[in-house]
Amino acid sequence: MTDSTKSRARGADKRRRLTAAAAEVLHRQGVERTTIADIAETADVPVGNVYYYFKTKDELVQAALSEHEGNLAELTTELDRLPDPLDRLKALVHAWVGQRDIAVRFGCPTGTLAVELDKRADGTLDQEAGRVIRVLLDWVEHQFRALGRPDAGDLAVTLVAGYQGMSLLANALRDPDLMTREGNRLIRWLDTLAAGGAAS
Amino acid sequence: MTDSTKSRARGADKRRRLTAAAAEVLHRQGVERTTIADIAETADVPVGNVYYYFKTKDELVQAALSEHEGNLAELTTELDRLPDPLDRLKALVHAWVGQRDIAVRFGCPTGTLAVELDKRADGTLDQEAGRVIRVLLDWVEHQFRALGRPDAGDLAVTLVAGYQGMSLLANALRDPDLMTREGNRLIRWLDTLAAGGAAS
Amino acid sequence: MTDSTKSRARGADKRRRLTAAAAEVLHRQGVERTTIADIAETADVPVGNVYYYFKTKDELVQAALSEHEGNLAELTTELDRLPDPLDRLKALVHAWVGQRDIAVRFGCPTGTLAVELDKRADGTLDQEAGRVIRVLLDWVEHQFRALGRPDAGDLAVTLVAGYQGMSLLANALRDPDLMTREGNRLIRWLDTLAAGGAAS
Amino acid sequence: MTDSTKSRARGADKRRRLTAAAAEVLHRQGVERTTIADIAETADVPVGNVYYYFKTKDELVQAALSEHEGNLAELTTELDRLPDPLDRLKALVHAWVGQRDIAVRFGCPTGTLAVELDKRADGTLDQEAGRVIRVLLDWVEHQFRALGRPDAGDLAVTLVAGYQGMSLLANALRDPDLMTREGNRLIRWLDTLAAGGAAS
DNA sequence: AATGAATGAGATTTCATTCAT
DNA sequence: GATGAATGAAATCTCATTCAT
Numbered sequence: 001m002t003d004s005t006k007s008r009a010r011g012a013d014k015r016r017r018l019t020a021a022a023a024e025v026l027h028r029q030g031v032e033r034t035t036i037a038d039i040a041e042t043a044d045v046p047v048g049n050v051y052y053y054f055k056t057k058d059e060l061v062q063a064a065l066s067e068h069e070g071n072l073a074e075l076t077t078e079l080d081r082l083p084d085p086l087d088r089l090k091a092l093v094h095a096w097v098g099q100r101d102i103a104v105r106f107g108c109p110t111g112t113l114a115v116e117l118d119k120r121a122d123g124t125l126d127q128e129a130g131r132v133i134r135v136l137l138d139w140v141e142h143q144f145r146a147l148g149r150p151d152a153g154d155l156a157v158t159l160v161a162g163y164q165g166m167s168l169l170a171n172a173l174r175d176p177d178l179m180t181r182e183g184n185r186l187i188r189w190l191d192t193l194a195a196g197g198a199a200s
Numbered sequence: 201m202t203d204s205t206k207s208r209a210r211g212a213d214k215r216r217r218l219t220a221a222a223a224e225v226l227h228r229q230g231v232e233r234t235t236i237a238d239i240a241e242t243a244d245v246p247v248g249n250v251y252y253y254f255k256t257k258d259e260l261v262q263a264a265l266s267e268h269e270g271n272l273a274e275l276t277t278e279l280d281r282l283p284d285p286l287d288r289l290k291a292l293v294h295a296w297v298g299q300r301d302i303a304v305r306f307g308c309p310t311g312t313l314a315v316e317l318d319k320r321a322d323g324t325l326d327q328e329a330g331r332v333i334r335v336l337l338d339w340v341e342h343q344f345r346a347l348g349r350p351d352a353g354d355l356a357v358t359l360v361a362g363y364q365g366m367s368l369l370a371n372a373l374r375d376p377d378l379m380t381r382e383g384n385r386l387i388r389w390l391d392t393l394a395a396g397g398a399a400s
Numbered sequence: 401m402t403d404s405t406k407s408r409a410r411g412a413d414k415r416r417r418l419t420a421a422a423a424e425v426l427h428r429q430g431v432e433r434t435t436i437a438d439i440a441e442t443a444d445v446p447v448g449n450v451y452y453y454f455k456t457k458d459e460l461v462q463a464a465l466s467e468h469e470g471n472l473a474e475l476t477t478e479l480d481r482l483p484d485p486l487d488r489l490k491a492l493v494h495a496w497v498g499q500r501d502i503a504v505r506f507g508c509p510t511g512t513l514a515v516e517l518d519k520r521a522d523g524t525l526d527q528e529a530g531r532v533i534r535v536l537l538d539w540v541e542h543q544f545r546a547l548g549r550p551d552a553g554d555l556a557v558t559l560v561a562g563y564q565g566m567s568l569l570a571n572a573l574r575d576p577d578l579m580t581r582e583g584n585r586l587i588r589w590l591d592t593l594a595a596g597g598a599a600s
Numbered sequence: 601m602t603d604s605t606k607s608r609a610r611g612a613d614k615r616r617r618l619t620a621a622a623a624e625v626l627h628r629q630g631v632e633r634t635t636i637a638d639i640a641e642t643a644d645v646p647v648g649n650v651y652y653y654f655k656t657k658d659e660l661v662q663a664a665l666s667e668h669e670g671n672l673a674e675l676t677t678e679l680d681r682l683p684d685p686l687d688r689l690k691a692l693v694h695a696w697v698g699q700r701d702i703a704v705r706f707g708c709p710t711g712t713l714a715v716e717l718d719k720r721a722d723g724t725l726d727q728e729a730g731r732v733i734r735v736l737l738d739w740v741e742h743q744f745r746a747l748g749r750p751d752a753g754d755l756a757v758t759l760v761a762g763y764q765g766m767s768l769l770a771n772a773l774r775d776p777d778l779m780t781r782e783g784n785r786l787i788r789w790l791d792t793l794a795a796g797g798a799a800s
Numbered sequence: 801a802a803t804g805a806a807t808g809a810g811a812t813t814t815c816a817t818t819c820a821t
Numbered sequence: 822g823a824t825g826a827a828t829g830a831a832a833t834c835t836c837a838t839t840c841a842t
Binding site: 435436437447448451455456457 | 811812814815
Binding site: 428429430431432433507515518520521527533534554557558560561562564565566568571573574578581585 | 771
């Protein structure tokens with residue numbers, strides 16, 4: 001390994017640490033209450049050095065969003081291995097419920113980011129979280145379509161809205177069981193749909 | 201009317217204007233991006249004077265929440281006039297859809313406040329928005345119970361989660377039609393339930 | 401004097417002190433080397449308070465320029481009392497030479513500001529100093545025109561350029577006598593012109 | 601050519617590129633608004649490497665000044681080939697006017713550097729630009745002396761001040777014609793002088 | 801010699817809160 | 822009660838300079 005490779009590796013590592021720290025801390029504390037120093041400390045990087053990797057705080061927010069988008073891509077790639085689209089959707093719901101402890105404490109990372117960023121009067125980043133949500137919607141719609149549902153788009157909205165809604169409530173009420181109960185309902189609903197029932 | 205009565209009246213008026221301004225501006229801009237000066241200006245009250253009515257910014261946030269709670273109480277009082285609990289719930293959904301333009305732009309006032317306040321590490325206010333949401337949940341549950349549903353609590357969570365979810369998505373995607381479509385689905389779902397169907 | 405008058409007076413006073421401090425310190429240290437703290441300290445105002453009067457550093461620079469423009473207006477108003485335009489111009493040169501100690505140390509306030517501000521890539525303030533210089537040029541041209549010179553515009557440029565050039569040299573060489581010598585030459589030149597000579 | 605020779609050559613080249621870049625960028629942006637990174641980028645040299653050639657930013661400023669001094673020396677060497685001192689001076693003015701587009705945009709390199717550096721409270725470099733100006737003055741004075749003028753020193757000051765003044769005005773007013781007009785006047789003035797006229 | 805990365809001091813700006821009248 | 826002004830603690834960002842390899 002040459003010197004430059006090493007230092008590039010070190011640099012990439014720090015960037016990765018900063019991105020991960022940003023994703024985590026911004027999720028926990030929200031964008032506005034998080035300082036660059038918070039992120040730097042979590043990533044164990046001197047504050048001044050953060051700006052070598054990210055020119056502005058907004059770039060860190062963007063990086064956090066990309067991290068969440070990456071996590072989503074990882075998850076759907078995993079789920080795509082399942083042969084049956086219905087199984088994929090049910091596994092998705094299970095994954096959501098499996099994350100309930102984090103959701104209860106801090107909400108859905110992308111959903112809460114969307115809420116915060118949408119409040120921006122300037123045009124910066126205010127649609128970025130929406131973009132990530134759309135990626136999820138598209139994947140879900142794709143599964144419903146594979147199940148032969150002509151109303152796949154609406155069904156996708158219903159499922160994802162169900163997830164965002166239950167995350168928000170579980171978070172606001174600090175009630176993890178709520179996630180489990182609503183998750184189970186969504187699973188049953190998916191089964192109903194597949195059983196050939198009309199769209200609910 | 202004596203002087204002191206007048207000034208009390210004037211004072212109460214200012215407090216009301218500040219509360220209304222807080223509710224509106226905090227909803228539009230979010231808690232952290234809103235300055236006291238923003239609220240003061242909207243209420244047409246000199247900045248220095250705000251502190252006579254509200255000792256801290258947090259008290260203004262609290263007041264905004266109370267305002268939203270008041271709006272909710274007004275709405276449910278109105279709905280309570282309807283004799284049929286099912287009609288009440290359907291009218292509630294209609295009311296939600298009727299607010300879609302605001303929801304699309306800024307989300308549900310209470311829901312987005314809940315998201316922001318839950319990020320607080322300190323214990324201040326972080327449960328207050330949840331409290332208001334619970335008031336809504338309780339009222340909805342009460343209707344389902346009146347309809348004879350033993351799973352009224354779960355159904356209430358489903359309905360309110362549906363509302364929060366569709367508000368968040370409509371907001372994130374800037375799509376008012378989404379509110380209409382999901383609203384219609386919720387109405388159909390309520391009808392299904394009443395028709396004696398199993399919980400979906 | 402009412403309370404509000406008093407506090408308005410205090411406020412106006414501070415604004416004046418800040419403007420004067422800005423004019424002086426920016427002239428001595430240059431725009432880029434001067435911090436808001438420098439100006440605040442000179443004006444004996446807490447740093448945070450500066451922003452109550454001037455929203456940005458640029459506004460302070462603008463204020464300093466206006467101060468210099470005001471000084472110029474004061475001077476020309478004074479000179480306008482002289483009945484003979486030639487006397488006015490000669491008195492102007494005398495005034496310049498009279499300021500030689502400051503010019504030697506820090507150059508012409510407006511000229512050096514023009515040099516600094518012209519380096520700005522963004523469009524902010526980069527023409528403002530030029531504007532003040534044009535005010536001087538216009539006044540001088542007006543005098544030459546009153547003397548019946550058809551080439552008044554060119555003569556004005558020559559006179560003002562002479563002033564800017566001698567200020568810059570005196571400053572760069574730290575030589576106050578240079579101001580005196582060049583000033584005398586300008587006076588002789590003005591006399592020559594008035595004696596009916598051709599434009600030199 | 602040995603390796604060390606090559607690398608010495610390469611090193612000298614880098615130093616030259618950095619010096620040229622410093623001269624250009626510092627002239628365009630001013631000392632304070634120019635970062636080492638700006639100069640490094642213009643010279644196509646990695647930032648970290650700059651410090652191998654110049655220990656501080658001040659040394660880069662010094663180098664830029666030397667570059668301008670070198671340009672001046674080149675010019676006067678060229679002019680010295682003309683047999684008649686009067687022709688030399690007129691050619692000098694022509695050279696100035698020929699540079700009018702740059703002067704209009706950024707002023708005289710040495711003059712504007714003098715203005716910026718003179719603002720320094722510390723003793724660093726604050727006389728260096730003055731030194732370069734003096735070199736010019738000396739050369740001009742030499743020509744006037746060769747023309748038999750006893751007041752050669754004053755005449756030199758007048759000519760150079762004229763140049764600095766017209767550059768500053770042209771720059772501040774963004775008017776290239778001003779350079780042409782004042783240049784013509786200086787030429788006529790030189791002719792007048794040579795014709796045996798009294799000093800104007 | 802070369803170079804990407806690191807560092808920390810300092811600058812501007814914002815704003816909740818308090819003060820003086 | 823009312824109000825313009827004051828205050829200072831933070832936060833973001835910049836950059837000359839240094840370091841490690």
